[in-house]
Amino acid sequence: MNLGTLYALDFFAAATNSLGTNQPNELTSFLTSLSNCSNVQFLDLSANHFNGLLPRSIANLSTKIIWFDLKDNYISGNIPLGIENLVNLQCLFLDQNLLTGSIPNSIGKLSVLEKLFLHNNNISGEIPSSIRNLSRLGVLGLSINMIEGSIPISLGNCTNLQQIYLGYNHLTGAIPYQIFGLSSLIILSLSQNYLTGLLPQEVGNLKNLDGLYASKNKLFGEIPATLGNCEVLEFLHIDGNLFKGIIPTTFRQLKGIQELDVSRNNLSGQIPRFLGEFRFFQYLNLSYNMFDGEVPNEGVFKNISAFSVVGNNKLCGGIKLLQLPTCPTQVFNKRKQLFNHRVIVLIVTLTIVLLSLCILAIIYRNKRSKQQVKLASPLQNQYLQLSFGELFQATNGFSPSNLIGEGGYGSVYKGILNSNEQIIAVKVLKLHKCGANKSFVTECEALKNIRHRNLVKTITACSSIDFKGNDFKALVFEFMENGSLENWLHPSLLEQHEPKNLNFVQRLNIAIDVACALDYLHHHCEMAFIHCDLKPSNILLDGDLCAHVSDFGLAKIFSATNGISIHQQSSSIGIRGTIGYVAPEYGMGGEVSTQSDMYSYGVLLLEMFTGKKPTSNMFIGNVNLHSYVKMCLPEQVMQIVDLQIILEMEEEPSRSMQSSTTNISKLEACLVPIFQIGVSCSTEMPSERMSVKDVLKELHKIRNVFLGVSGQRH
Structure with missing residues (x-):
């Protein structure tokens, strides 16, 4: 196909055809033939069968071109550096191909670019810092690639961004708070990466945010209450992280919420009743957390197919289909007001005695804890004996900054023993998890019977109580410095x-x-x-x-x-x-x-x-x-x-x-x-x-x- 003689050509659309079938060089030939068409502004070759490399000849296309669409083909190789010559390009669609390599830093020279779609390829490397120059960029689509590194702070300079798609990559580091200064942002998609740190409080600045997707990362801390300021939010997916604490009460302001997924975190407290008041709820997933108390039975909680609370072992009530235990009720008997004086005195006296006994028991238990009384170690006497207090001190109070790993039954912390300054790894069992106790016993049984240079070296086990009187179980291993x-x-x-x-x-x-x-x-x-x-x-x-x-x-x-x-x-x-x-x-x-x-x-x-x-x-x-x-x-x-x-x-x-x-x-x-x-x-x-x-x-x-x-x- 040769269009080189159509000098006045300004619009060419041949989407959804069979161009390029069994013709490995057809794309190169076609784009080269357009070099003489200096008036081309719109070029759409999407959903065809073009394959092979994206040729360098695109650098010779008309500088007037504003729309360049090659999505949904079989194009491979790198994005050519010459793409920077298309200085008037506003929309670039190269998604759903087989592109590899990194995004060229020269992409930042396309200063009027408004839409950049590169998702669903095999692109690697980091997001170039030159992206800060794309001040008109409204949509950035880089999801489903192999992009590494951190999210560049310079994205905060793209003040017209409305949609950011970075999900399903290999991104690491914290979410830069500068992104949350983009007041025009409507969709932020970050799921399926390796992002860590807190979800910044500045998220509340996104007054126009419609969808936030940050599932399956390693975000921790509490869900920021400022999310309640995003009053037009309809889709919130933050499942598969390490969030703790409660669902913020400010969420009652999210009147238009349609989908909320906070499953597979460490959230606790009662399920807020106001969630049952939202009229537009289509999907609510609270599963695999540590919620307790009564499940509401209004609104979305009436439709068993629209919500999930599985994996929360302390819930009760709710609709019958949940088959949860009945919540305990407190019966207030008005006849108590008619008790005579002697019965009241007897009750008061008994109450005082019982309270006194409870206080003495608490004092005794705390004293026992502070004296570091240890229970018998499942690993017997040949191992070092360590108390909860020593492990608490070694790990700086099990500080999140010492957290080096998270598993189904336990969290692993780095610690330093004061006695000999030995670096250790402390696996603290999540005793609230079903099977955690059995896992602890099994691991102790295994570790006391095996020893090999290619097995992790066990220092000891600790089965005790913490400073609050709760059961505490931990395994202590030699620290592996290379993780x-x-x-x-x-x-x-x-x-x-x-x-x-x-x-x-x-x-x-x-x-x-x-x-x-x-x-x-x-x-x-x-x-x-x-x-x-x-x-x-x-x-x-x-x-x-x-x-x-x-x-x-x-x-x-x-x-x-x-x-x-x-x-x-x-x-x-x-x-x-x-x-x-x-x-x-x-x-x-x-x-x-x-x-x-x-x-x-x-x-x-x-x-x-x-x-x-x-x-x-x-x-x-x-x-x-x-x-x-x-x-x-x-x-x-x-x-x-x-x-x-x-x-x-x-x-x-x-x-x-x-x-x-x-x-x-x-x-x-x-x-x-x-x-x-x-x-x-x-x-x-x-x-x-x-x-x-x-x-x-x-x-x-x-x-x-x-x-x-x-x-x-x-």
Whole structure:
């Protein structure tokens, strides 16, 4: 197609056709042919079949062009730097393609740009700081990519922004308060990232905010009461974070709210009755928090399909379909006013006596707590004895600034013991969670019977009471200064200022370390242990990047002689393990075995060398991490390997003075058997999975081949 002779052409729209089918260079040819059309202002080629790279020839398009639409095609490669030449461009649509690379800093030269849509691609890197120059920008669509780094403060300079879509990326750090100075903002979408910190109080400045989506991040603290100032807010989704406290009373001002999702946080208190007064509610999710008291039965609470309160174990009342216990009632008997003087005196006397006894009991209990009376440690006497008070002091009162991890049954804090200045990790059990006590007992039972260099070292356990007289249980471990494997493979706030990466040998060493731990647990203990929850967040790295398997709260312990389970699974806990890593036979109610751990190990191995989580949004339908890797073996192995491995290898000086090409070839030769091991271990049939002994044998061979001669750690 050649339109180069249509010099007066100013409008061309060919959306939703079949242009580009089986023609890899058709887009380049077409855009090149438009170079002579100096009057083109509108170009729409969306929803076609164009593929290949976005050509540099777009730099030669008419400088009058204001609308450029190539969305919903199959365009790959980087965004060309020459795009900055389209100085009058107002709307740029490149979404729903296969673009890679980073957003060029030159994008900031498109000073009149009003709409930028790049979502649903494979774009990585950081949001360029030059975006501050797009003062007319009204819509920024960058969701569903692999964008890293923090949200730039400079977005606050784009004073005309109405819609910001940054969800489903790898963004880290805090939400900059400058964004909440954008008075015109209507939609702010930040879900499915790794954002941390507080939701700034300045959110209340967004008087025109219609939708706030910040689900599945790591935001903590209380929900700001200032959100009640966003009186036109209709959609508020902040589920899957670490918020605590109550639902602010100022929320009664959100009269137009349609959807409110605060599930999977740590919220407490009673469910506000005013939520039942909102007329436009279509969806209310309060599940998996710590709410207590009566569930209202007005408004949205009448429609069982419109709200959820599951996972709050202290609720009562509500509509009958909830099947919650009846709330206790206080009966006030008017006949008490007719009691004679003697009965009143008797009641008063008894009340005083009972109050006195209660006060004495409280004083005694507090005294007992302050004296640091310890209950018997489940790990017996050979371990260091630590009290609640010592752990409280070591962690600065379990300060949020010391929080280094959060799990289903416990929170992990960094601490320093005053007695010897030893750095420790303290796992405090969430005793209100169903199954937490069982998890504590199971982990203690496991830890007192096992010891291996690739298992986390246990210092002690503490089963006591806190200063308020509440039960307190904690496990104390040796601190691992390099954190979890999860934070290395999928960096969070801890790595945003100084990113850390694992090279090929380091990943291989970690894979061997984990296999050694499993070999010990399965075959070399007095009782066989099955971990049941092997995943990157449960693998901790010390100063030498040596791996240590942790978290035995879900472990199953078997007799070494007859294979009978020592601790039967509790039905109250349900399916153990983590989605994406749990073996399919266990998820369908089958018995766990050592092969269940091998399935998790196989998934872990594939994740380590592809850099992709098994729960990634890219895996849909029948495609999972296992099948994704299997389809690419062996010819396309370099297309699925974590790009960071290749970059690290290219940057490292070769000790043998080999060329970069030779090193890459050797890497490819070693990656194929590694992925084959991962695929074999994560196959659906347990009987077809490799044993841990065979895995260790093969991984040692691979490491020896890659290193040349020695199998020693680097």
